[in-house]
Amino acid sequence: MQESWIFIGVFLLIAGIFPATPIILQSVILGPKKSNPVKNSTYECGIETFGDTWVQFKVQYYIFTLVFVVFDVGMMFLFPFAVAYGQVPAFMLVAVVGFLGIICGGLIYVWRKGALRWV
Amino acid sequence: MTGLQITFLVVAAAILASAVLVVTARNLVHAALWLIATLFGMAILFVLLQAGFLAAVQVVVYIGAIAILIIFAIMLTRRVMQDTGPQTNSQWWLGGLLAAALLAAIAYTLFRVDQQGAFPLANVPIPDSSLAELGKALVSPDFYMIPLVVIGVLLAVGMVGSIAIARDEREKE
């Protein structure tokens, strides 16, 4: 198994080098280098920028991410179960159904509270 | 030295370096990026321990979810492009003390392993089907069936709690 992970490691490196090559090629060798302040200014939407880049965002975005984190952790427990599925007796499904049901209950609570509504 | 040892040393050094950078970087998003590097290094350590599943879970949960949550919280609350606040507050010495105590405890444990063999580090072969074993144990009443359901409750409570804290009650119509 270590061999596949060596391949993955090498592949990660190569997958980084491949896209980096044309970018470096363009910026160092091929592209012209005649910069000036106007060219380098932020484009934004086409007119001159003003004010801060930072603007106040809604907390709603954060709630969705929090719910996502909970689901993400929960789903990681389902993968070992799915791998073992063929070998476990049927009555043990109760554990997983209960697990999913409880998480689903949490989702329904969030739903009923109206936190999933985009306002 | 084998290739495994060299890899471990390089990765461990990288983890330590990026962990130091997490607390010293002045820009908060950069600190979060170094945190991601640290977490990724931990994933590589899991791979070196032949725990591929845990490595993938580390990347999915910590980098894919929690790091994004952190970056997101930073973007939501701080004027990150400009913000470079002080690195320490008045309680820095307390934190240093705690870190030193933790280090001492870990070092003590490691020395005990070395001297008395308190935790025998046997060369246990890792079965190919370790993941299936884990899955069977998770749903089996003899092992972790109840803990699994308790984890479900914990996650649901986490979801409810996050809503209770993050949601603005006044918004309700």
Add this chain to the structure above:
Amino acid sequence: MEFLSNPIGVIRDWLAGLLSGFLPPDAVSLVLVILGALVVGALGLTTPLFLIWYERRLIGRMQDRVGPNRVGPEGLFQTVADALKLLSKEDITPIGADKIVYNLAPIMAVVSVLTMWAVIPLAVNIVGTDLNIGVLYIVSVGSLGTLAIMLGGWASNNKYALLGAFRTVAQLVCYEVPMILALIVPVLLASSVGVANPMSMQEVVAAQSGAWHEWFLFKAPIAFLIFFIASVAETGRAPFDLLEAESEIVAGFNIEYSGMKFGMFFVAEFLHAFTVGALVATLFLGGWSGPFVEQAPLLGVVYFILKAFAAYFLIILMRAALPRIRIDHMLDLNWKFLVPIMLAAIVAIAVTDKALPRATVGPLWNAVALFAANLVVAVIAVNWTSAAARQMRQADESRNPPGAAPAASADHGHDAPAPAASHAAH
């Protein structure tokens, strides 16, 4: 004949024999690994040159125009010309951008997509590496793509790019939930078929290679559909192109990008779309399996590519046919439709498969039962949703009778009420 049945193995053995003359065995295997990774990576990164042409031509047809047809036969070299043009552009990093993060983001975007190809099997013996946790590996590298887009949007020092980054969180992160839930189903079904290591991509395909009814498309159509929808949302293409909605937030996270850095985001997007096709083909359409594939394994590559392009065609069709989804609808579709259905479908599939196992009722009836279970879940879900939608519509109408001024809900579609940003737009 040996070469035709296992070309990669033959080449590898030949190279190993060649190299072992002057290298230690460890170095030989490392060189082979590097060569293999280079080949897979180069294939992965040159495919978009063709994909972009293919998609532009198809979109052209669908929109009743010709599409690029001048450079080379049928315009085949158009993308090459575009790439050369991008290479000759000046490299610009806008003032105020975070230099390192800004330059890192496009590379990360490509890495997150390209690395998926390490585990996608093209044929029974042609695969980068058959990782034992392949399915979860796909999820884990996929989550890096979200990070790349987020960082690209943040580092540009641009209000609209930041808005794009925030929408990324809302969209890519949320759609990861139904995607991962749907990915559990192929693992579960492969485990029920009885392969040794159901999370490896190669064995997921092997579990489907028995007969046509073994395809997970027929055993779990709901998981297939939801995986397809959620993955298309993950690519951030129309109808889910909220993160780069040109008409709303200029171009989203990649406004400030130009030259090859923009090109890399572009490549990542097109390759991601095709990768989704390849994943759908592998996980639900039986991958390389097909008639006569035992006798001639190379035929598997043809089947795989045909299936992947069929799925890719559907993705392009979706892009051409559907308008952009509104952000509140996008979130509702995810949390109030896809996630609950997928949770119900997992339970339904797991219970049905245990109730009517292959061992007692035979593979065909097992597949029929699973299909019926999926159908029941789908019918209930659709009925229930349409009833709920009708109720909502009636409640809406009683509150604002038709003919009155448009309801206040008209501005649901807006993003954060970013005061500075909306000023700048005026």
